[in-house]
Amino acid sequence: MCTVCGCGAGEVNIGGAGFSTRARPKQGATRGWKAVAGQASAPDASPAESEHIHAVDHHLHFGAGPAHAHAPGLTQSQMVKIERDILGKNDARAGENRRALAARGIFALNLVSSPGSGKTTLLVRTLRELAGRIPAAVIEGDQQTEFDAERIRATGVPALQINTGKGCHLDADMVARALAELQLADDSLLLIENVGNLVCPAAFDLGEAHKVAILSVTEGEDKPLKYPDMFAAADLMLLNKVDLLPYLSFDVERAIAYARRVNPAIEVIRTSATSGEGIAEWLAWLERGMAKARAARRTACPG
Amino acid sequence: MHEMSLAESVRGIVEDAAHAQGAKRVKTVVLEIGELSSVEAEALRFCLDVVLRDSIADGAALEIDAVPGTGWCLACDRSVPLAQRYDACPECGAYQVRPTGGMEMHVKEIEVE
Numbered sequence: 001m002c003t004v005c006g007c008g009a010g011e012v013n014i015g016g017a018g019f020s021t022r023a024r025p026k027q028g029a030t031r032g033w034k035a036v037a038g039q040a041s042a043p044d045a046s047p048a049e050s051e052h053i054h055a056v057d058h059h060l061h062f063g064a065g066p067a068h069a070h071a072p073g074l075t076q077s078q079m080v081k082i083e084r085d086i087l088g089k090n091d092a093r094a095g096e097n098r099r100a101l102a103a104r105g106i107f108a109l110n111l112v113s114s115p116g117s118g119k120t121t122l123l124v125r126t127l128r129e130l131a132g133r134i135p136a137a138v139i140e141g142d143q144q145t146e147f148d149a150e151r152i153r154a155t156g157v158p159a160l161q162i163n164t165g166k167g168c169h170l171d172a173d174m175v176a177r178a179l180a181e182l183q184l185a186d187d188s189l190l191l192i193e194n195v196g197n198l199v200c201p202a203a204f205d206l207g208e209a210h211k212v213a214i215l216s217v218t219e220g221e222d223k224p225l226k227y228p229d230m231f232a233a234a235d236l237m238l239l240n241k242v243d244l245l246p247y248l249s250f251d252v253e254r255a256i257a258y259a260r261r262v263n264p265a266i267e268v269i270r271t272s273a274t275s276g277e278g279i280a281e282w283l284a285w286l287e288r289g290m291a292k293a294r295a296a297r298r299t300a301c302p303g
Numbered sequence: 304m305h306e307m308s309l310a311e312s313v314r315g316i317v318e319d320a321a322h323a324q325g326a327k328r329v330k331t332v333v334l335e336i337g338e339l340s341s342v343e344a345e346a347l348r349f350c351l352d353v354v355l356r357d358s359i360a361d362g363a364a365l366e367i368d369a370v371p372g373t374g375w376c377l378a379c380d381r382s383v384p385l386a387q388r389y390d391a392c393p394e395c396g397a398y399q400v401r402p403t404g405g406m407e408m409h410v411k412e413i414e415v416e
Contacts, residue, residue, distance in 0.1 A: 077416045080324055084316045086309050086334075086342075086408040169305055200305035203341040228388040229341045232402075261398040262389045264377075 013163040014177050090204055093172035097179060097207025101190065105297035107290040108190040110170075110206050112230055113214035114223070115196030118240045118273060120148045122214065123191060125273040127155045129283055134290065135188040139178045141170040141195045148193065158182065169200035172207055187294045189286065198227040209289060210235040213259075213266075217241050217248055221255035228262040236267045238282065243275040309342055309408065310350035314358055316410045321359045326415030329360035333412045337405035339372040339388055360413070372405030 085091065101108050113119050120140075127136055138159040140148040149161035160178050162170060175192065184190060192208060194201040202211075213234035215223055218241055224231040231237065237259050239252065256268050269285065271278035313334065321329050332351075336344050344367045351365055374385035376392040377399040383392050385400055392400050 077330055077414050078324065078326070079412055079414050080320055080326075081412045082316060082320050082410045083412075084320075084410050086312045086316070086410060089312060089315070167308070169308075171308070199341075200308075203305060204308075225389050232388050258389075264399050264401070 013165070014160065014174060014181065087203065087205075090172045093176055094205035094207040097172055097176055098209075100179065101207060101209075102293070102296060103300065104184070105187040105294045106184055106190050107188075107286070107293040108192060108206075108208045109286075109289075110192045110194055110201070110208035110211045111214060112194045112198070112201045112211055112234065113196060113216075114198045114219060117196070117214045117216040117219065119193055119196070119214050120151055121273045122238065122240060122271060123193060124151055124155055125276075125279060126191075126282065126286070127152065127157045129279060130189070130286075131156060134287075135185040137182050137184055137188065137190055139170075139175065139182070139190070139192045141174075141193060143167070143195065164195055168195060168197050169204050170194050170206060171204050175206045187290070187297070189290055198223065198230045202227075202229040202233045209293065212236045212238060214238045214240050215255065215259075217245055217250040217252070217255075221251050222258060224255065224259040224262050231259050231262045231266065234263065234266060236269065236285065238278075239268060239270045241272055241274075242270045242277055243272040306342060306346040306350045307354070309347060310354040313347075313351060313410055314354050314360070317355075317360050317363075317413055318358060320410075320413055321415050324415050326359065329363045329413050329415050331364045331366060331414035332360055332410065333366045333368065333414075335368045335370055335407055335409040335411045337370040337372065337407045338386065339402050339405040340408045342408055344369065363413075368411065370405050370407055372402060374400040374402045374404075376400045 097108075111119055111123070123138065127138070130136055136157050138149070138152045138157055140152065140159055140161045141164060142148055142161070143164055143166070145163070146161045149159040152159035160182055162174050162178055164170065164174070170192065192206060211230075211234040213230055213236070215237055217239065220226070224237075237256075239255065242252075245252070252270070259266050259268065267285075269278050269281050271282055273279070313332070317329055317332055332355075334347075336342055336347070348365055348367065355361055355363060372385040372387070373382055374392075375381070376383050376394065376397065378395045378397040379392060382403065383394055383400065385402060385405070388402060389398070390400070391398050
């Protein structure tokens with residue numbers, strides 16, 4: 001298990017069905033690395049690369065395929081150039097999710113925050129406001145329990161719970177499996193509530209249109225600077241629980257300035273699920289996004 | 304953060320590449336990690352120690368090449384070095400700096416035998 005955040009190869013459950021996180025498909029050809037004449041004299045070649053290239057020249061007659069001998073001696077080592085993105089598999093899967101969602105005009109959001117920021121309460125309020133007007137579905141990510149999905153289902157909206165086990169974030173593969181389980185309507189809204197964690201979910205693209213970061217005013221206004229990756233990855237920040245501001249010394253302007261320091265383009269809406277403040281603005285933002293997703297689908301597949 | 308997941312991805316990439324080469328053993332794994340990427344190199348090193356155990360890369364030496372962060376300062380209209388995402392432009396002090404480099408997380412190459 002990771003000692004930094006506790007994530008690891010735990011059991012993942014999607015809607016009650018368990019599967020192992022190790023079930024990552026092996027895909028994509030590995031590119032072998034061949035030394036070509038031009039590379040040896042390339043000015044930016046590192047000393048290590050140059051050394052490898054010379055080694056190739058010395059041992060070409062060994063006929064060792066695309067790689068080449070590296071070290072002299074009895075054992076024949078080969079350096080193999082890979083240049084593959086560590087998150088490449090996740091990103092490829094996320095791309096598939098994004099294309100599948102776009103083809104059906106579904107507007108998907110990845111909601112990220114620390115635990116206790118009021119994500120689920122805000123979602124419940126949002127879904128109640130949209131009820132009867134906009135078809136919606138929710139994917140809930142938590143380490144354990146189905147509590148959040150149950151709260152969403154109480155609003156009449158279908159919700160699928162993903163339990164990440166020891167995992168600290170949702171990944172694109174989990175969401176792809178969840179999408180296969182959910183019967184999503186065309187032109188609908190999909191809200192993915194990520195595991196409460198301001199660190200890890202920032203790196204994992206799920207195929208969403210936008211990441212939405214929720215920061216509650218009961219947290220510190222310096223959170224955007226403490227967890228910059230998340231606020232850099234988000235397109236919208238919901239400053240939540242603003243009904244509590246009279247009881248707190250939270251500096252709203254400073255929090256927004258810190259978020260914009262990390263991400264100059266981030267939009268901000270101040271919300272409260274309790275008082276209803278900002279909910280209309282948030283719903284309008286959602287509806288603009290949905291209109292855009294619908295329009296993109298019509299353009300892509302007219303009729 | 305999530306370094307264990309990343310370590311598992313690294314193992315997958317290394318195993319694929321090593322098998323494609325018909326290698327018996329991986330001696331060295333070279334990663335390229337940007338300073339602005341969302342990974343802590345030392346934590347990743349720790350996780351890889353565990354994850355690579357009993358794999359074809361068991362005991363492999365791990366080299367991590369750090370790639371310096373760079374950003375585009377909208378005020379200066381040019382590229383500047385950037386150590387952290389929230390740093391000000393070292394030239395003008397403004398915070399309107401868009402990260403442009405140093406965000407990569409790559410498996411660069413492996414040494415096999």
